Amino acid sequence: MKLVKAELFKIRSTSTWWVLGLITLALWAATLLTNWAGSSINAGVDPADQGLSPDQAEQIRVANEAVNVASNLYTSGQFFGVLMVMLLAAIVVTNEFFHQTATTTFLVTPRRTSVVLAKLIASTLLGIGFWLVTSLLNLIFVPLILNALDVGPQLGEPAIWRAIGLNGLAYVLWAVLGVGAGVLIRSQVGATIALSTGYVLGYFGASILFFLLTPRIGEWFSKLQVLVPPLASQLMVAGTELPGNPPRWVGAAVLIGYAAVAGGLGTWLMRRRDIA
Amino acid sequence: MTAGSEEIVVSHLTKHYKTLRAVDDLSFTVHSGRVTGFLGPNGAGKTTTLRMLLGLVAPTAGSATFGGVRYADLEQPIRHVGAVLEASSAHKGRTGLNHLRMICTAAGLPWEAADEALARVGLTPAAKRKFKGYSLGMKQRLGIAAALLGDPRVLILDEPANGLDPEGIRWMRDLLKTLAAEGRTVLVSSHLLGEMQQLADDVVIIAAGRLIRQGPVDEVLGSMAGTAHVRVRTPQVAELTAALSEHRATVTPLPDGALLVTGLDPAAVGHAAFANSVELHELTGERADLEQVFLQLTAGKAGIR
Numbered sequence: 001m002k003l004v005k006a007e008l009f010k011i012r013s014t015s016t017w018w019v020l021g022l023i024t025l026a027l028w029a030a031t032l033l034t035n036w037a038g039s040s041i042n043a044g045v046d047p048a049d050q051g052l053s054p055d056q057a058e059q060i061r062v063a064n065e066a067v068n069v070a071s072n073l074y075t076s077g078q079f080f081g082v083l084m085v086m087l088l089a090a091i092v093v094t095n096e097f098f099h100q101t102a103t104t105t106f107l108v109t110p111r112r113t114s115v116v117l118a119k120l121i122a123s124t125l126l127g128i129g130f131w132l133v134t135s136l137l138n139l140i141f142v143p144l145i146l147n148a149l150d151v152g153p154q155l156g157e158p159a160i161w162r163a164i165g166l167n168g169l170a171y172v173l174w175a176v177l178g179v180g181a182g183v184l185i186r187s188q189v190g191a192t193i194a195l196s197t198g199y200v201l202g203y204f205g206a207s208i209l210f211f212l213l214t215p216r217i218g219e220w221f222s223k224l225q226v227l228v229p230p231l232a233s234q235l236m237v238a239g240t241e242l243p244g245n246p247p248r249w250v251g252a253a254v255l256i257g258y259a260a261v262a263g264g265l266g267t268w269l270m271r272r273r274d275i276a
Numbered sequence: 277m278t279a280g281s282e283e284i285v286v287s288h289l290t291k292h293y294k295t296l297r298a299v300d301d302l303s304f305t306v307h308s309g310r311v312t313g314f315l316g317p318n319g320a321g322k323t324t325t326l327r328m329l330l331g332l333v334a335p336t337a338g339s340a341t342f343g344g345v346r347y348a349d350l351e352q353p354i355r356h357v358g359a360v361l362e363a364s365s366a367h368k369g370r371t372g373l374n375h376l377r378m379i380c381t382a383a384g385l386p387w388e389a390a391d392e393a394l395a396r397v398g399l400t401p402a403a404k405r406k407f408k409g410y411s412l413g414m415k416q417r418l419g420i421a422a423a424l425l426g427d428p429r430v431l432i433l434d435e436p437a438n439g440l441d442p443e444g445i446r447w448m449r450d451l452l453k454t455l456a457a458e459g460r461t462v463l464v465s466s467h468l469l470g471e472m473q474q475l476a477d478d479v480v481i482i483a484a485g486r487l488i489r490q491g492p493v494d495e496v497l498g499s500m501a502g503t504a505h506v507r508v509r510t511p512q513v514a515e516l517t518a519a520l521s522e523h524r525a526t527v528t529p530l531p532d533g534a535l536l537v538t539g540l541d542p543a544a545v546g547h548a549a550f551a552n553s554v555e556l557h558e559l560t561g562e563r564a565d566l567e568q569v570f571l572q573l574t575a576g577k578a579g580i581r
């Protein structure tokens with residue numbers, strides 16, 4: 001417990017966390033505006049449809065869409081938020097090598113597994129913090145947007161709360177991934193660059209790759225998309241249960257798998273490694 | 277801790293890096309309550325040995341213990357052993373005080389210990405400044421403050437004088453003397469030997485990862501007695517040289533006009549001069565110094581590895 005406190009103090013006593021926090025806020029605002037714009041277009045189409053054929057079935061479809069639109073809006077900022085949390089978590093580890101504080105840390109606590117565990121817990125708490133702040137902001141601003149779109153706040157829908165909850169799980173899992181990645185890529189700059197480009201390019205690159213290759217290789221290939229971490233996390237949180245898509249829990253399982261491997265490998269490496 | 281329990285025993289310690297034997301079957305003992313100089317040329321394996329001692333580097337073979345216990349198995353290690361390894365091991369964006377508080381938190385020590393340690397090394401005025409603005413001397417002081425947080429009985433320092441200006445070196449020496457006078461065991465490594473002679477009670481000399489000599493400073497110097505010599509100055513060079521040659525001493529003229537006499541102690545030189553009515557203007561006994569002993573002992577074994 002005192003080790004977790006120490007790790008949190010380490011984060012708190014330097015400026016990285018609030019710099020990345022501010023970036024997260026800026027990106028959150030940008031994402032929210034983008035999502036709003038996207039939703040306005042969708043919403044703009046729907047009333048026209050509704051006006052053409054105002055029957056019962058169509059209304060249910062629209063209601064369903066409203067929930068989807070809302071859950072997308074309520075989890076705004078996730079894409080970059082988890083990236084920032086992962087970077088912070090990686091830096092929690094790489095800092096120790098970059099500033100050569102690993103020596104001090106392991107002199108104070110020679111039991112290295114405890115140190116890695118403390119880093120995992122501290123990073124997880126940090127992830128939860130980022131999730132709480134963005135979710136709170138979303139809960140404040142999204143109802144305004146939804147009102148502007150003429151759909152209610154949708155807060156009575158369990159699907160919304162499930163999306164928000166799974167969003168939190170994503171923040172936690174990416175924090176764990178970040179710690180593991182930090183141990184693997186000890187270099188501060190290297191880890192930051194590799195993780196951000198890997199995350200962003202992994203997301204778009206993989207989407208494009210699967211889009212291009214699936215028609216040639218076969219439908220089964222597109223199911224492998226879920227193995228790409230950013231896509232898995234997207235599926236887990238926002239995954240609409242479309243016929244072609246694997247169920248959400250697959251996304252969650254994949255991400256938990258990666259987090260477990262990263263955390264375990266990180267701990268194992270840290271125990272063996274010479275601190276010089 | 278009971279008396280003697282802080283003895284450091286290094287036993288057959290070995291570390292291989294690929295084909296390089298950085299530390300090679302090294303065994304020595306550091307006695308409690310004494311200052312031990314850990315000497316060796318650059319690349320001798322001092323840092324590697326100290327890091328193995330502290331559980332940071334895994335030995336290929338052998339062991340190192342504090343009072344019979346490995347560092348990693350000590351309860352609250354920093355209350356037993358304080359270590360200063362490199363001057364720059366703090367986060368550049370963190371204040372000195374916060375660096376120490378971080379250690380206190382992790383070790384379960386009260387934050388007041390951080391203030392006390394800062395005061396002890398004279399860093400209180402810079403407590404709230406970030407580490408990146410510290411001079412090398414201040415960084416070194418912060419490192420020592422960190423080592424003192426747990427009020428340990430054993431202190432281990434790796435080349436603490438490195439990069440310090442003469443004033444900083446004197447400060448360091450005085451502090452280490454004070455700490456030793458408080459009864460702490462001090463193990464301090466160096467490749468610069470001038471300081472050690474005034475500071476250390478014992479020396480452990482290594483080269484190329486192997487033990488060369490271990491023992492009290494006087495004994496190690498004494499074992500090299502052949503190198504002791506006497507400086508004399510006289511207007512009657514020829515007479516004195518003849519007189520001393522009868523005693524089978526070697527006399528070498530020095531560029532500054534003095535004579536260097538090897539093979540006799542100052543009293544014998546003085547007596548020979550007196551007996552032959554030779555006038556002396558200077559008579560100085562020069563003991564072999566650690567520097568020379570060290571160079572002789574490690575000659576040919578150092579090399580760049």
Ligand SMILES: Nc1ncnc2c1ncn2[C@@H]1O[C@H](COP(=O)(O)OP(=O)(O)O)[C@@H](O)[C@H]1O
Nearest residue numbers: 276293298317318319320321322323324325581
């Ligand atoms: N991590 C490492 N990998 C490979 N060689 C190393 C490593 N650390 C030290 N060495 C080598 O081991 C030898 C001993 O180094 P070191 O213990 O730092 O010596 P000293 O502190 O006495 O100057 C040197 O030749 C050094 O190059």
Ligand SMILES: [Mg+2]
Nearest residue numbers: 322323324435
């Ligand atoms: Mg060294």
